Amino acid sequence: xxxxxxxxxxIVSLRLSLRRSAQRETAFIAVWRPVLLExxxxxxxxxxxxxxxxxxxxxxxxxxxxxxxxxxxxxxxxNALARQLHCDEAVRTLLRKxxxxxxxxxxxxxxxxxxxxxxxxxxxxxxxxxxxxxxxAARALIKIDPLRGTELLLPLILRxxxxxxxxxxxxxxxxxxxxxxxxxxxxxxxxxxxxxRALQLADALHLQLPFPSMQYILTHAPSVDTLVAALHMxxxxxxxxxxxxxxxxxxxxxxxxxxxxxxxxxxxEDLAPLQSLLQDAQWWVRYRAAQAxxxxxxxxxxxxxxxxxxxxxxxxxxxxxHVLAEHGAGAAPEGV
Amino acid sequence: MTEWITWLILGYFILLNGSYLALNLLSVFxxxxxxxxxxxxxxxxxxxxxxxxxxxxxxxYNEEATITASVRSMFQLTYSDFEVVVINDGSRDNTxxxxxxxxxxxxxxxxxREGLAxxxxxxxxxxxxxxxxxxIDKENGGKADSLNAGINAAHHPLFCGVDADSxxxxxxLQRVAKPFLTHPDTVATGGTVRVANGCEVIDGFLTKVGxxxxxxxxxxxxxxxxxxxxxxxxxSRLNAMLIISGAFGLFxxxxxxxxxxxxxxTIGEDMELVVRMHRMLRQQGKPYRIEFVPEPVCWTEAPExxxxxxNQRVRWQRGLSESLTSNWGLMFSRNxxxxxxxxxxxxxxxxxxxxxxxxxxxxxxxxxxxxGLVSWQAFSVFLxxxxxxxxxxxxxxxxxxxxxxxxxxxxxxxxxxxxxxxxENFGYRxxxxxxxxxxxxxxxxxxxxxxxxxxxxxxxxxxxxR
Numbered sequence: 001x002x003x004x005x006x007x008x009x010x011i012v013s014l015r016l017s018l019r020r021s022a023q024r025e026t027a028f029i030a031v032w033r034p035v036l037l038e039x040x041x042x043x044x045x046x047x048x049x050x051x052x053x054x055x056x057x058x059x060x061x062x063x064x065x066x067x068x069x070x071x072x073x074x075x076x077x078x079n080a081l082a083r084q085l086h087c088d089e090a091v092r093t094l095l096r097k098x099x100x101x102x103x104x105x106x107x108x109x110x111x112x113x114x115x116x117x118x119x120x121x122x123x124x125x126x127x128x129x130x131x132x133x134x135x136x137a138a139r140a141l142i143k144i145d146p147l148r149g150t151e152l153l154l155p156l157i158l159r160x161x162x163x164x165x166x167x168x169x170x171x172x173x174x175x176x177x178x179x180x181x182x183x184x185x186x187x188x189x190x191x192x193x194x195x196x197r198a199l200q201l202a203d204a205l206h207l208q209l210p211f212p213s214m215q216y217i218l219t220h221a222p223s224v225d226t227l228v229a230a231l232h233m234x235x236x237x238x239x240x241x242x243x244x245x246x247x248x249x250x251x252x253x254x255x256x257x258x259x260x261x262x263x264x265x266x267x268x269e270d271l272a273p274l275q276s277l278l279q280d281a282q283w284w285v286r287y288r289a290a291q292a293x294x295x296x297x298x299x300x301x302x303x304x305x306x307x308x309x310x311x312x313x314x315x316x317x318x319x320x321x322h323v324l325a326e327h328g329a330g331a332a333p334e335g336v
Numbered sequence: 337m338t339e340w341i342t343w344l345i346l347g348y349f350i351l352l353n354g355s356y357l358a359l360n361l362l363s364v365f366x367x368x369x370x371x372x373x374x375x376x377x378x379x380x381x382x383x384x385x386x387x388x389x390x391x392x393x394x395x396x397y398n399e400e401a402t403i404t405a406s407v408r409s410m411f412q413l414t415y416s417d418f419e420v421v422v423i424n425d426g427s428r429d430n431t432x433x434x435x436x437x438x439x440x441x442x443x444x445x446x447x448x449r450e451g452l453a454x455x456x457x458x459x460x461x462x463x464x465x466x467x468x469x470x471x472i473d474k475e476n477g478g479k480a481d482s483l484n485a486g487i488n489a490a491h492h493p494l495f496c497g498v499d500a501d502s503x504x505x506x507x508x509l510q511r512v513a514k515p516f517l518t519h520p521d522t523v524a525t526g527g528t529v530r531v532a533n534g535c536e537v538i539d540g541f542l543t544k545v546g547x548x549x550x551x552x553x554x555x556x557x558x559x560x561x562x563x564x565x566x567x568x569x570x571x572s573r574l575n576a577m578l579i580i581s582g583a584f585g586l587f588x589x590x591x592x593x594x595x596x597x598x599x600x601x602t603i604g605e606d607m608e609l610v611v612r613m614h615r616m617l618r619q620q621g622k623p624y625r626i627e628f629v630p631e632p633v634c635w636t637e638a639p640e641x642x643x644x645x646x647n648q649r650v651r652w653q654r655g656l657s658e659s660l661t662s663n664w665g666l667m668f669s670r671n672x673x674x675x676x677x678x679x680x681x682x683x684x685x686x687x688x689x690x691x692x693x694x695x696x697x698x699x700x701x702x703x704x705x706x707x708g709l710v711s712w713q714a715f716s717v718f719l720x721x722x723x724x725x726x727x728x729x730x731x732x733x734x735x736x737x738x739x740x741x742x743x744x745x746x747x748x749x750x751x752x753x754x755x756x757x758x759x760e761n762f763g764y765r766x767x768x769x770x771x772x773x774x775x776x777x778x779x780x781x782x783x784x785x786x787x788x789x790x791x792x793x794x795x796x797x798x799x800x801x802r
Contacts, residue, residue: 010735
């Protein structure tokens, strides 16, 4: 009973302290949000004399929220304000002595501030075991110096599976040229087990790797995942001979990507192989093959309709009906 | 003999409450860590296209009154790539006609896909106004059969089974998909489900969290807190979570197809699938993760009358029985790991056979005390174990809520919950054990499974703000 009463007391005291904190934050926001918004809109706000130490976290939360929502000179003006309020020094202390939440906030802030003097500390944090803290340290490094950051972090970006790949792509978006430079230079020398992730990221950032590298990867791919990722991002007719070789690959995901590639870059020579894929055992392969045929400028839906009328096998007919209907060229059969 | 049984009963209650307290402790650490990351969640999120696509599968049976609002609210979810697949499970009302009218559906000659066996599909429709909406019209086969039909038609690598009456948070998909990005071997995730009774819902979205005034629903608010915040979260930390709520769960499509999809002839198809996934993936020695996301992502209407609640609990117990007995192979298996060596035996001992031992314990102790077979000290210890620790556990559920999400911000709400936490231990929990015992009996007697009618007030009904 005593323990239960203690828990109840803890709940009530938590609630009270939280209420106080929420009230304080609301009061802080009422004063500081207009100031920050005026800074963002290039006005000349009346900046309160000082930022009280206990308000630092509220300020950083608000400031980071705005930084995450903005691009360009507004961010620079917010940085100037933060430095004016000595936040750069305060967050360095948070990074060293704060709890985990404070360290995460500090990592975010140092990145936005592009605080080059924190480079070594951030580099150390980036190799830590805490997935989220290390990822945000990596992000800060890349914000500070995209070229040096991507060079330093490329091995970690490719190796650390606990780093959310979507978040990596998100922050590499601000450094995509630097990433492209280092990836293009190193893609053939990195461990081949990291190729799928490297290709996935390059694809998400709409980067094209040099033709010789792509050709090498396609011909030396150690895994199905690599082949799928490589074919997915491959573009241009120069890779056509390599892509054709995978139309009958034992793994259906590779056949799907190969068919998709041929639909974009193939020529008349590819019609027959694609038509043969319409009889593939895998639904997705049949679907991509039919789509590829429909997408070929010299083939299109008209010829696809002719193919449909000649088709004798039900799976082929069904798939052609499906794709023709998607292209608006087929009437849905009665009762379907 | 009496002494021996007394010790057995006391030992059982000590073990039961001790296990729950251990799970509670695991959850405290997990929630603390989760709390530290909250400030990042509050920042604007951007999508990159690397997020795996999700097919939202919505089985619908006689949902003409609610289906439009449900589907419309799903279109408001924030996620980069998702489709909504409604499966009309041979509804006898106008569910299909309503969908056709509201979403300009036209028949589409979708090529049939080899996959899971289901009742015949009568037709597939695509929306002319919403490119990411499809409707499958099929013969009635139940929820599991509908989900299997949806899986066959799913276009994305992940699918999310959603009850048509579930109320989802806007960022629910984003949250439950996160583990798939940070741990590529994740095969399923589940999120916290909360009671929607008493909440304000506008256009399919929860706009204000409140507490119900109905006592049955209030009891369930506390129950859900306990079940999700330290039950599932604790097991998830051990990668041994055996249940993902059918109201909202995210699965890797190819893995579910590989294990045979949902079992159509079971009541607890959601739990059975997860236990089978554990069993088969463990057998194959494949690395995998089944994770729980503690953030409240889904709100569901809880029964507000005794009869409906009883039916639900009887069904749940039958579902649990079927899920466990059809996957015996997991228990103490060579590759069983924590699911096979810890979670499965726990489920057998405390969840499956629990009502038998608990109610038997109450009856025996009352009888023994009344006839002077046990001392008052022993009887007091029993009451402390059964009721005192029960209250402690419920309070600790409330504490977890307080340190994590604080969905009920008013002091009055907190006071009501604190009162319910105590009250539920005097009658409600024992009643629940009785209903579960009935479920166990019906499973053992192989009585025909009936879903029973779920009386709903319709908290998810569209409302127009005045």
